[in-house]
Amino acid sequence: MKLVMKFGGSSVANGDCIKKVAKIISDYNSQGNELVVVVSALDGVTDQLIEASEEAKKGNLNYIREFIQKIRERHLNTIKDAIKTESLKEEVSKIVQSIIEELEKVLIGISYLGELTPKSLDYVLSFGERLSAPILCYSLLDIGLSSKFFSGKDAGIVTDSNYGEARPLINLTKYRVKQKLEPLLNKGIIPVVTGYIASTQEGFITTLGRGGSDYSATIIGASLKVDEVYIWTDVDGLMTADPKIVPSAKTMPEISFQEAIEMALFGAKGLHPRALEPAMEEGIPVRIRNTFNPENPGTLIVNEKKIDKGKIVKAVTLIKNVSLISVNGAGMVGTPGTASKVFDVLGKNNINVLMISQSASETNISFIIKKPFLGKAMSALEISLLGQGIVREITAEEDICIIAIVGAGMRGTPGVAARLFNAVAKKGINVIMISQGSSEVNISFVVKEKDGEEAVRAIHEEFGLSK
Ligand code: ASP
Numbered sequence: 001m002k003l004v005m006k007f008g009g010s011s012v013a014n015g016d017c018i019k020k021v022a023k024i025i026s027d028y029n030s031q032g033n034e035l036v037v038v039v040s041a042l043d044g045v046t047d048q049l050i051e052a053s054e055e056a057k058k059g060n061l062n063y064i065r066e067f068i069q070k071i072r073e074r075h076l077n078t079i080k081d082a083i084k085t086e087s088l089k090e091e092v093s094k095i096v097q098s099i100i101e102e103l104e105k106v107l108i109g110i111s112y113l114g115e116l117t118p119k120s121l122d123y124v125l126s127f128g129e130r131l132s133a134p135i136l137c138y139s140l141l142d143i144g145l146s147s148k149f150f151s152g153k154d155a156g157i158v159t160d161s162n163y164g165e166a167r168p169l170i171n172l173t174k175y176r177v178k179q180k181l182e183p184l185l186n187k188g189i190i191p192v193v194t195g196y197i198a199s200t201q202e203g204f205i206t207t208l209g210r211g212g213s214d215y216s217a218t219i220i221g222a223s224l225k226v227d228e229v230y231i232w233t234d235v236d237g238l239m240t241a242d243p244k245i246v247p248s249a250k251t252m253p254e255i256s257f258q259e260a261i262e263m264a265l266f267g268a269k270g271l272h273p274r275a276l277e278p279a280m281e282e283g284i285p286v287r288i289r290n291t292f293n294p295e296n297p298g299t300l301i302v303n304e305k306k307i308d309k310g311k312i313v314k315a316v317t318l319i320k321n322v323s324l325i326s327v328n329g330a331g332m333v334g335t336p337g338t339a340s341k342v343f344d345v346l347g348k349n350n351i352n353v354l355m356i357s358q359s360a361s362e363t364n365i366s367f368i369i370k371k372p373f374l375g376k377a378m379s380a381l382e383i384s385l386l387g388q389g390i391v392r393e394i395t396a397e398e399d400i401c402i403i404a405i406v407g408a409g410m411r412g413t414p415g416v417a418a419r420l421f422n423a424v425a426k427k428g429i430n431v432i433m434i435s436q437g438s439s440e441v442n443i444s445f446v447v448k449e450k451d452g453e454e455a456v457r458a459i460h461e462e463f464g465l466s467k
């Protein structure tokens with residue numbers, strides 16, 4: 001088989017982890033598979049780079065000095081633990097040292113300018129993966145495999161210039177990636193490509209958004225028309241619920257792209273929201289696997305047609321740290337443009353809306369945003385909406401959470417919502433807001449934060465998700 005294997009930050013957190021990863025790659029290689037490896041930064045490094053950029057912007061040279069020291073030590077120690085052969089250790093240490101020197105110069109540059117643009121931030125963020133890829137590549141050489149490392153840019157991933165959340169120019173990318181990587185596969189060389197980073201057509205480094213290595217993996221997979229994309233992480237797969245809330249939660253063996261996308265959007269952390277698109281378009285199955293339990297087959301994400309529709313509801317997720325805003329006023333009835341004004345204000349302030357509902361009486365529009373944006377949203381809405389005789393009041397509720405249930409089998413199945421809300425009502429839990437998209441793959445509703453976990457357990461039980 002031709003496979004893309006992506007390893008996340010926790011899979012390459014240190015030298016021992018990297019050895020496990022190298023072993024997995026070697027096993028799949030010796031079974032005769034053609035492999036492209038995509039790798040994230042060592043666990044936590046991207047967050048540290050963001051912090052360092054902010055300190056650099058403040059001109060904090062001491063912080064930069066200490067940070068560079070720490071990051072150098074961590075990567076050199078990782079090399080020591082992951083790689084045995086002295087000459088390889090030396091070679092890759094030199095590569096890493098020179099990348100870190102470049103990083104130090106960039107941070108010092110930012111500190112002198114006192115300015116951090118999205119473009120320069122992307123440049124800084126690229127260093128996490130630029131450092132991890134050579135280390136993984138050399139750990140493959142260390143166990144006798146042939147390998148070469150590439151940045152996403154050098155592998156041919158081209159994007160627009162929307163720094164921080166760049167979108168691939170997919171046709172150009174497919175062409176370039178194929179040209180770049182296929183000759184290596186034909187020679188039995190395993191390319192190790194940095195996840196997350198790409199470049200504009202002019203060659204400036206971009207990033208694909210947080211968690212973007214998954215996206216890199218599916219972009220490369222689609223370009224090479226591989227048989228499957230494996231996302232190696234630190235859990236057995238996608239689960240029916242958070243096991244911390246529902247101890248009997250199970251790993252789902254199989255789920256459709258659309259279900260997985262609805263889950264990823266609703267905070268089932270781990271997957272980049274757009275990561276599945278390239279694979280879905282090409283019909284390439286994506287498998288979530290556990291680096292630390294490679295015997296487990298994980299969760300397979302495939303086209304819906306190939307899936308058994310036995311289970312109506314597949315999973316239930318809880319989203320915390322959100323707030324509800326209601327815009328009320330009888331003047332809104334029959335007044336076109338109110339909703340557009342509300343969402344226009346939010347959009348202009350860069351505030352993302354997670355969930356929307358409007359009653360048919362039109363006297364109320366409610367929506368959910370992430371809690372940290374509440375203050376900004378309230379003041380922006382008050383300034384632009386109050387005092388015109390249309391909106392009477394704008395209220396907020398902070399102690400709430402969203403519960404979302406996902407399952408393609410809900411489409412066209414009557415009675416699911418009744419069962420759902422019955423199960424919640426039996427626990428004496430009040431439902432504050434409800435929304436179902438016309439895709440019918442997801443029903444979301446809002447309850448008090450204190451009721452969230454109990455509601456999740458009740459739903460998990462009602463739909464028999466542990467079985
Ligand atoms: N290192 C990047 C991040 O932490 C990309 C990734 O891990 O997928 O967001």
Ligand code: MG
Binds near residue numbers: 040
């Ligand atoms: Mg990461």
